[in-house]
Amino acid sequence: MLGGIFSFHTSWKDRQDTYIQKPLPLQCTSLNFRDFQFAQAMLFAIEEINNSTDLLPGISLGYKIYDTCGSIARSVRVALALANGNDAASALSEAPCTRLSRVQAIMGETSSSPCMAIATVIGRFHIPMISHFATCACLSDKTKYPSFLRTVPSDxxxxxxxxxxxxxxxxxxxxxxxxxxxxxxxxxxxxxxxxxxxxxxxxxxxxxxxxxxxxxxxxxxxxxxxxxxxxxxxxxxxxxxxxxxxxxxxxxxxxxxxxxxxxxxxxxxxxxxxxxxxxxxxxxxxIPKAHVSGVREFMLDVKPLNSSSNEMFTEFWEALFSCKFRQSKSSSGNQRECTGHEDLTGVQNSFTDMSSMPIFNNVYKGVYAVAHTLHSILNCNKTCNNTVQLDPYKILQLMKKIQFKTKEGEEVYFNENGDPSAxxxxxxxxxxxxxxxxxxx
Structure with missing residues (x-):
């Protein structure tokens, strides 16, 4: 299982709590299409690995993805939920996984401050965390952030x-x-x-x-x-x-x-x-230009009706096409109804824009780093050894030394601080x- 931590919203409603009753959860605002694309890049990589006969044969990667709304407090909360497997109902994925599972690695976050908070918390559990866009030089300090790695260069x-x-x-x-x-x-x-x-x-x-x-x-x-x-x-x-x-x-x-x-x-x-x-x-x-073949088609093929993360996709779809689904919580009488079959190909907005491909590539490389590490630990050849106990410390140590080439021929490895070359x-x-x-x- 891979964890994903993204900011599908960039802000939240300011609220004065009285503390007479339990504070309500954050009410997120301002949809962030960029992070939605990053999450899609993660799903693309997972799907590609699951369809591959060479990498992790017979093993399926799953995922649990959370929205942090750009809040550091919420980032820590979801990191703990991923670390201990006690999954509150706030996970986006509604896939039929009944078995509690501690994740083998966490993909995300997009910015440095949340990464520092999350890495401080999960570093003690040795759970690897791979960020695609957190560039603060401070994150290279392995005494503070022992399990943090990234596919984007340090500032x-x-x-x-x-x-x-x-x-x-x-x-x-x-x-x-x-x-x-x-x-x-x-x-x-x-x-x-x-x-x-x-x-x-x-x-x-x-x-x-x-x-x-x-x-x-x-x-x-x-x-x-x-x-x-x-x-x-x-x-x-x-x-x-x-x-x-x-x-x-x-x-x-x-x-x-x-x-x-x-x-x-x-x-x-x-x-x-x-x-x-x-x-x-x-x-x-x-970040230098990059190309990941297939990712554009995958992103433009998103459909709210067949996606496992229904609630999240519904909100994006409504924002993309200025419509409302009939069963939508936020349904108001004056907007036209969404069918779920609207065509994304003709839409011009930040979600259909692919200029962030270098960052999609960073997400893609991060997921593949986890897959190659697991492939090595599970002694995969024609099949993988399912009896091997997956220990996060072992995964982290091996991931730091991993070296592989992507399908586009790009060399991926981390230096002693968990950073790529700049x-x-x-x-x-x-x-x-x-x-x-x-x-x-």
Whole structure:
């Protein structure tokens, strides 16, 4: 069994609890199509492995996937549910698995702060956790996060490379904005240190989180407006960039040279939101392009009626096609009814957009790392030895040493800190005549 931890929503309703009765569970808001795609990439890899006669013959991989809504507290809660097998009814998968099963590995989370919290909790149980997009350099510390591995490079390299990029263009007077979490704070600290060594001066450095009150965001806008530097280095997650971009649009903050991280620089959803062309000409570092054959067709073939994760898929389907299912909890009289047979191929939105393929590839590689490790432990040749006791510590030790090639010929392995080797592409946002953006490498 594999666990999956994703943020299918990016936020939650703020609620004042009285503690006279037991607090209600989080009410999640703001659907996040990106993480839904990442979960689909995980299911694609599992299905491909289960259909393979070479890898884990006679063994089926299953999954339990949870939604954390971007909440660190909820991330810890679901990690414990996965670790001890006491599955509260909040798991998304309703597959007919009656046997309680502790998962052999956990896939996720997408950002660094939740990963740090989860890895702290499950590290003591030696359960391997493989993230596809958590880049904070802090996660390389194996004394704190002994069972954490990732298929995305550490920001130890990105922060330094970003400073070199700024220096290359002779921009020595810059402003900086970061996400106020472990990703932004650690990444920016390393950038600042390297930048100072290279003779780059920071006029201001401000932090921001998507749930901040309006007056804090206004202060940031005032800081940028009164500054004299025209270059802004943005160590932001895509979720925070989406929020701040919306605010900047109202203030017509154009004419700045943006320098970005992999968190948002190749995000087509962010580009589509930038209707006021604030980010035109942005330059930054991104994960190298990748291709996973079959994944696009798999994602576009999703149907809410035959999916095992009914409740979740229903909500996505309703959002994709602006309709409601008859039996839907949130059914309101004025929207048209969903049939479940709507055609995804003609839909243009962030779910059908495949520009996050490098991250799908990271999820894919993570699932395959688990499969190759299990294949080795179960002594699989023509068949696998089902009597072998699966011990998480043994799985973790072997996974750290695993080396394999994907079907696309990419070499996958982890260094002593559980990190892959660092490779980046430089991306430049070039506006087109049609009003869209080309990500030029």
């Amino acid at each position: 130890y390299y990105q922060s330094r490379a970003l400073a070199q990029l700024v220096k290359h263009f002779g921009w020595t007077w810059v402003g900086a904005i970061r996400t106020n979490d472990d990703y932004g704070n650690n990444g920016m600290a390393t950038f600042t240190e390297t930048a100072q060594q290279l003779g780059i001066c920071l006029e201001y450095s401000v932090s921001f989180f998507r749930t901040d009150p309006p007056d804090k965001i206004q202060k940031i806008i005032d800081t940028i407006k009164t500054s004299t530097s025209k270059v802004i280095v943005a160590f932001l997650s895509h979720m925070d960039m989406d929020v701040i971009l919306h605010k900047f649009s109202h203030h017509n903050l154009t004419g700045y040279q943006w320098v970005g991280t992999e968190g948002w620089i190749f995000d087509s959803q962010t580009a589509a939101m930038d209707r006021h062309h604030i980010l035109d000409g942005a330059i930054g570092l991104s 490779k980046y592409e430089i991306i430049h946002w070039q506006p087109t005549e049609k009003g869209t953006v080309d990500f030029v490498t």
